[in-house]
Amino acid sequence: MKVNQELCVGCGKCLPFCPQGAIHVENRKAFIDQDACVECGICVRQIECPRKAFYEPPEVNEWPRSVRKVFGDPTEKHQSTGVRGRGTEEVKTNDVTGRVKRGEIGFALEFGRPSIGTKVKEVEVVTIPLVEKGVVLEPCNPLTSLLDETGRVRDDVREEKILSAIVEFAVPFERFEEIAALVYDAAKHCKNTVFSWGLVVRYEEDGTIAAVPVLEKLGIHIPKNAKVNVGLGKPFCNE
Amino acid sequence: MSHSLHRRGTAESLSHDYILLVTAAAGINAAGSKDKLRRVLDVVWEVGPVNTGSNEVGTILSGVSIEEIKAGFTEIPRVRCVFDSADKMREVIRRLLEMDLGISVTVSGPRLEIEKICAEFGIKPHSVNLSLDIWGKKNELPEEEILEFITMCGHGMISRSLVVDCIEKVKAGRLTPEQAAVRMGSPCVCGFYNPTRAIPMLQKYVPAEKH
Numbered sequence: 493m494k495v496n497q498e499l500c501v502g503c504g505k506c507l508p509f510c511p512q513g514a515i516h517v518e519n520r521k522a523f524i525d526q527d528a529c530v531e532c533g534i535c536v537r538q539i540e541c542p543r544k545a546f547y548e549p550p551e552v553n554e555w556p557r558s559v560r561k562v563f564g565d566p567t568e569k570h571q572s573t574g575v576r577g578r579g580t581e582e583v584k585t586n587d588v589t590g591r592v593k594r595g596e597i598g599f600a601l602e603f604g605r606p607s608i609g610t611k612v613k614e615v616e617v618v619t620i621p622l623v624e625k626g627v628v629l630e631p632c633n634p635l636t637s638l639l640d641e642t643g644r645v646r647d648d649v650r651e652e653k654i655l656s657a658i659v660e661f662a663v664p665f666e667r668f669e670e671i672a673a674l675v676y677d678a679a680k681h682c683k684n685t686v687f688s689w690g691l692v693v694r695y696e697e698d699g700t701i702a703a704v705p706v707l708e709k710l711g712i713h714i715p716k717n718a719k720v721n722v723g724l725g726k727p728f729c730n731e
Numbered sequence: 732m733s734h735s736l737h738r739r740g741t742a743e744s745l746s747h748d749y750i751l752l753v754t755a756a757a758g759i760n761a762a763g764s765k766d767k768l769r770r771v772l773d774v775v776w777e778v779g780p781v782n783t784g785s786n787e788v789g790t791i792l793s794g795v796s797i798e799e800i801k802a803g804f805t806e807i808p809r810v811r812c813v814f815d816s817a818d819k820m821r822e823v824i825r826r827l828l829e830m831d832l833g834i835s836v837t838v839s840g841p842r843l844e845i846e847k848i849c850a851e852f853g854i855k856p857h858s859v860n861l862s863l864d865i866w867g868k869k870n871e872l873p874e875e876e877i878l879e880f881i882t883m884c885g886h887g888m889i890s891r892s893l894v895v896d897c898i899e900k901v902k903a904g905r906l907t908p909e910q911a912a913v914r915m916g917s918p919c920v921c922g923f924y925n926p927t928r929a930i931p932m933l934q935k936y937v938p939a940e941k942h
Binding site: 600 | 827837856920
C-alpha cells in the first residue's frame with residue numbers, strides 16, 4: 493500500500509493500526525516501508541485516516557508482490573495462486589469432505605502467526621525435511637504452489653514478506669510420532685519467525701482423541717481451546 | 732484456514748468465548764445453500780451473538796447490518812458468529828439440530844465444554860482441530876496480556892500497537908473499556924473478535940479514581 497502525500501496531513505492516527513508496524517511519519521507525512529508491508533489492506537480499510545490518504549497501487553497485484561496480498565488480506569480472492577484463503581477448510585467441513593480420515597492426522601503449521609509475519613522462505617525449515625521424509629503437502633493450500641518438488645520456496649517469491657502461511661498436510665497416524673518429532677526439531681531452527689501449530693484428527697468411536705496420549709508422551713502441551721466439527725454435515729463422511 | 736484457533740487467555744476468560752462456524756463445502760453441498768445459510772444466520776442471531784460478519788462486507792461491530800451480511804454471501808456461503816457463553820452455544824446447537832440442514836457446523840472454544848454440549852444432545856463429534864501453542868522465535872512475541880487480545884483475530888488484523896494504544900488510552904481515562912474494546916476490534920473483518928470478552932480484560936487498566 494502507499495500514502496498519497498498530497499492528502500496526508502501527518503496526523504499519525506494510522507500508526508497504531510498497521511499489523512507490521514510498517515508506517516512511520518516523517519516531516520509531517522506518513523510513509524509505508526515497502527519491505528515490511530504485507531499488503532493486508534488495514535490502512536486502506538481502517539477508519540481513522542481523516543483524509544483517506546492510503547491507497548492500493550497497481551503493483552500490489554503484480555507478481556511476485558501479489559503473493560503478499562494473497563497471504564495477508566482476508567478480503568482478497570487470491571487469483572494469483574488459484575486457491576482461495578491462506579489454507580483449506582480443514583476441519584470446518586471435514587465431516588463431508590473427509591480431508592482427514594480416521595487413521596490419519598492432519599498438520600497445520602502457520603508461519604508468521606501470531607503477530608510477527610514472515611518471509612515466505614522461512615517455511616523451508618519444515619517443508620524441506622517433510623518432503624525428504626516423503627510427506628505430500630496439501631495441494632489445495634496456496635503455499636504448496638510456491639514450493640518446488642524438494643519443498644524449497646521458488647526463487648521469485650522467497651523474499652516476499654507475508655502475514656502468515658500454513659504448511660498443511662496429513663500423514664497416516666502410525667507416522668504421527670515421527671512427524672511430530674520432526675516438527676518439534678524444526679522449531680529449534682525457526683530463528684526468524686514463529687509458527688502456530690494445529691492438528692486435525694478424527695474422534696475415535698468412543699469419543700477419545702488418539703493424538704492426546706502421543707502428545708503427552710512427547711511432552712507437548714495441549715491448550716484447552718480447540719475447534720470441534722460437531723458432525724452435522726451431509727452427506728456424512730465416516731471414513 | 733484456522734483463524735478461530737489459537738486463542739489465548741485464562742480459563743475464566745475463554746469460558747466467554749465460543750465461535751460458531753457454519754460452512755458449506757465446495758463441490759459437495761455448497762450449491763444452492765445460500766438460502767439455508769441465510770436462515771441459519773436469522774436463527775442464530777436471535778440467540779444473541781456478540782459479533783458476526785464476513786470477509787465480503789465486514790462486521791456488526793463496524794456498523795454492518797445482518798441484512799448486508801446475508802446479501803453478501805458468496806457461492807460458498809459461511810456463517811460465523813461469536814457467543815459469550817456456553818449456554819448460548821448450547822441453544823445454537825439445539826436450534827441447528829432442529830433445522831437439520833446438512834451443513835457442517837464447527838465450534839471453537841473450550842474443548843471439554845463443547846464435547847459436553849455434544850453429549851447432552853447425543854451428538855458424536857466428527858473431528859477436532861487441536862491448538863498446540865506457538866513455536867520458533869517466541870522472544871519476538873508481545874507480552875501474554877497483549878497476545879490474549881490479538882489472537883482473537885486469527886487473520887492477524889489486530890496489531891500489537893493498536894492493543895497497546897487502546898490500553899494506554901484506557902489508563903489515561905481517554906477511552907472507556909467498552910469504547911476501547913470496539914476500537915480494537917474494528918480491523919477484524921470476519922467477525923471473530925469478541926468485544927464482550929475484551930471489556931473485562933481492559934477494565935483492569937481503568938485508573939483507580941474511575942472505579
